Amino acid sequence: MAFPExxxxxxxxxxxxxxxxxxxxxxxxxxxxxxxxxxxxxxRLRPLLATIVSEAVGGKPEAAIPxxxxxxxxxxxxxxxxDVMDEDDTRRGIRTVHxxxxxxxxxxxxxxxxxxxxxxxxxxxxxxxxxVRLVDIxxxxxxxxxxxxxxxxxxxxxxxxxxxxxxxxxxxxTAVLYSAAARGGAVIGRGTDVQEEALAEYGRLIGxxxxxxxxxxxxxxxxxxxxxxxxxDIRNGKKTLIVVQALEDLHGPEREExxxxxxxxxxxxxxxxxxxxxxxNAGAIDHATKVADGLIAEAKKGLxxxxxxxxxxxxxxxxxxxxxxxx
Amino acid sequence: MAFPExxxxxxxxxxxxxxxxxxxxxxxxxxxxxxxxxxxxxxRLRPLLATIVSEAVGGKPEAAIPxxxxxxxxxxxxxxxxDVMDEDDTRRGIRTVHxxxxxxxxxxxxxxxxxxxxxxxxxxxxxxxxxVRLVDIxxxxxxxxxxxxxxxxxxxxxxxxxxxxxxxxxxxxTAVLYSAAARGGAVIGRGTDVQEEALAEYGRLIGxxxxxxxxxxxxxxxxxxxxxxxxxDIRNGKKTLIVVQALEDLHGPEREExxxxxxxxxxxxxxxxxxxxxxxNAGAIDHATKVADGLIAEAKKGLxxxxxxxxxxxxxxxxxxxxxxxx
Numbered sequence: 221m222a223f224p225e226x227x228x229x230x231x232x233x234x235x236x237x238x239x240x241x242x243x244x245x246x247x248x249x250x251x252x253x254x255x256x257x258x259x260x261x262x263x264r265l266r267p268l269l270a271t272i273v274s275e276a277v278g279g280k281p282e283a284a285i286p287x288x289x290x291x292x293x294x295x296x297x298x299x300x301x302x303d304v305m306d307e308d309d310t311r312r313g314i315r316t317v318h319x320x321x322x323x324x325x326x327x328x329x330x331x332x333x334x335x336x337x338x339x340x341x342x343x344x345x346x347x348x349x350x351x352v353r354l355v356d357i358x359x360x361x362x363x364x365x366x367x368x369x370x371x372x373x374x375x376x377x378x379x380x381x382x383x384x385x386x387x388x389x390x391x392x393x394t395a396v397l398y399s400a401a402a403r404g405g406a407v408i409g410r411g412t413d414v415q416e417e418a419l420a421e422y423g424r425l426i427g428x429x430x431x432x433x434x435x436x437x438x439x440x441x442x443x444x445x446x447x448x449x450x451x452x453d454i455r456n457g458k459k460t461l462i463v464v465q466a467l468e469d470l471h472g473p474e475r476e477e478x479x480x481x482x483x484x485x486x487x488x489x490x491x492x493x494x495x496x497x498x499x500x501n502a503g504a505i506d507h508a509t510k511v512a513d514g515l516i517a518e519a520k521k522g523l524x525x526x527x528x529x530x531x532x533x534x535x536x537x538x539x540x541x542x543x544x545x546x547x
Numbered sequence: 548m549a550f551p552e553x554x555x556x557x558x559x560x561x562x563x564x565x566x567x568x569x570x571x572x573x574x575x576x577x578x579x580x581x582x583x584x585x586x587x588x589x590x591r592l593r594p595l596l597a598t599i600v601s602e603a604v605g606g607k608p609e610a611a612i613p614x615x616x617x618x619x620x621x622x623x624x625x626x627x628x629x630d631v632m633d634e635d636d637t638r639r640g641i642r643t644v645h646x647x648x649x650x651x652x653x654x655x656x657x658x659x660x661x662x663x664x665x666x667x668x669x670x671x672x673x674x675x676x677x678x679v680r681l682v683d684i685x686x687x688x689x690x691x692x693x694x695x696x697x698x699x700x701x702x703x704x705x706x707x708x709x710x711x712x713x714x715x716x717x718x719x720x721t722a723v724l725y726s727a728a729a730r731g732g733a734v735i736g737r738g739t740d741v742q743e744e745a746l747a748e749y750g751r752l753i754g755x756x757x758x759x760x761x762x763x764x765x766x767x768x769x770x771x772x773x774x775x776x777x778x779x780d781i782r783n784g785k786k787t788l789i790v791v792q793a794l795e796d797l798h799g800p801e802r803e804e805x806x807x808x809x810x811x812x813x814x815x816x817x818x819x820x821x822x823x824x825x826x827x828n829a830g831a832i833d834h835a836t837k838v839a840d841g842l843i844a845e846a847k848k849g850l851x852x853x854x855x856x857x858x859x860x861x862x863x864x865x866x867x868x869x870x871x872x873x874x
Contacts, residue, residue, distance in 0.1 A: 250697040305651035324632035335689035348675035355682050362662035370577040
């Protein structure tokens with residue numbers, strides 16, 4: 221059984237814990253808005269990672285479920301607020317929270333999810349010193365996520381965005397939460413300081429790989445496989461690594477043609493596909509897959525702190541999955 | 548020297564700590580939006596309360612400054628998000644965050660403030676067990692605040708709102724944070740469990756009194772004294788205790804006239820004043836001041852857990868100030 225099917229039972233437990241954690245909400249409008257994304261499913265990669273790391277350093281995987289659920293709740297809260305900021309009406313085939321319940325509800329339910337995440341993290345079976353560590357990890361992560369989201373907003377109006385800018389933004393906006401999942405798992409599993417640092421770095425690297433692969437899928441997948449509309453990043457003018465790289469390499473009429481479609485909200489399918497082909501021909505998509513593969517290889521090197529071969533393989537498979545997935 | 552002038556030095560320290568706590572933010576757009584309200588000043592009532600309670604149970608007042616600042620940051624984050632939800636362009640004479648920086652920035656800077664509040668609370672000089680308590684107090688408070696804000700939103704479309712509904716909403720939306728300030732102060736000052744519970748209840752009661760008095764000021768103050776436009780609650784159709792009470796008592800043409808102005812966004816000053824007079828004549832404003840006074844008296848009874856007479860008087864003065872203030 222390949223990843224992630226082998227974790228089906230664990231994902232089920234995570235989902236049960238996650239949905240149960242919203243039972244405490246009294247107001248039914250608030251609760252419905254809060255549950256909208258969590259109930260719509262998801263791969264639960266961040267909670268899974270926390271449980272796998274907890275196990276890898278000698279702890280119980282289940283011990284990391286509350287912290288993992290807290291990460292998932294935070295991830296969902298950022299999706300709710302990001303959708304309002306981006307004015308997106310759909311997310312992975314369902315109506316966004318604000319499109320369904322209104323902007324005030326979306327802002328408020330995001331805030332309530334965020335608050336709830338901290339309560340849920342405190343539900344972890346850990347001593348007070350470790351609970352303080354977990355809270356610190358979560359709070360710091362969201363602060364950095366906000367810095368990343370702000371960079372992303374700033375990019376929209378930036379004249380030039382370099383590869384380094386892009387990597388910094390993805391580090392903050394995506395990698396921080398994967399790193400937090402791994403670090404928190406190491407804290408809960410009571411790994412050594414060396415293990416914690418190495419696994420946090422592993423998490424950071426696979427988080428970067430995850431995002432770059434996501435940008436690739438937007439260009440190379442099809443809507444049915446990907447589960448969401450493709451070529452959306454071009455339409456939205458997103459400065460992904462692929463686009464940034466292509467803009468460094470492209471010259472003349474191809475560059476002009478690409479720029480004329482990038483960020484064109486009403487671009488026709490044909491224009492989007494032509495822009496995609498320009499990126500493909502410039503080798504920018506291949507380049508991105510190589511960067512992602514390199515990050516995953518680098519991440520796996522850090523796994524030497526995990527002695528048990530089964531657990532090491534689990535983390536290695538997890539890393540590979542992030543840049544092989546089709547969805 | 549009357550309250551709150553005697554705490555001038557302490558407020559200065561709170562402000563310094565508060566503003567310094569935002570230094571860590573790297574992105575200057577994000578930082579500017581986050582600092583917009585904290586830099587605009589404020590009475591810092593919640594942090595002050597935390598320091599006074601800490602002292603009253605035998606701790607140092609300064610020890611509660613980080614936790615107090617965390618409460619103030621949370622209070623400010625809710626103002627930023629509430630202003631987006633209410634589409635208000637001004638707050639106490641300054642442009643709101645979203646009016647100044649845009650809606651995405653307002654949502655994001657609110658989230659970042661919220662995250663930062665937890666980091667700041669962890670900066671408290673307390674052992675890990677108490678830090679966990681403080682985090683729990685903050686997280687629970689924001690969850691309940693969200694329930695209160697949702698009730699407030701629900702009220703707008705509700706056919707009838709009772710006094711009990713209103714008190715429940717204010718309890719969640721306002722009293723919870725005053726209660727948290729007092730409870731956190733008791734934890735930091737290492738008060739007994741009995742002191743903590745009694746002072747949390749004192750905080751809850753004065754928080755209710757504070758809000759009811761705020762509703763009174765909106766009707767009886769003038770813009771220059773109050774520091775913000777008056778009669779705004781009528782224009783916005785807010786179901787305050789005063790309005791709820793009046794609607795239970797008013798009949799016939801006065802009721803019709805009042806209802807025709809309540810929530811009328813483009814109401815003329817004369818109409819608003821006439822609506823205010825109807826409330827005044829119905830005795831609803833007097834009734835609210837009596838309820839507020841009763842809550843403050845009740846709160847002060849709970850202060851018997853404070854043995855030192857100076858500290859007891861400080862908390863008694865604090866409670867009185869909340870329903871005597873003109874601004």
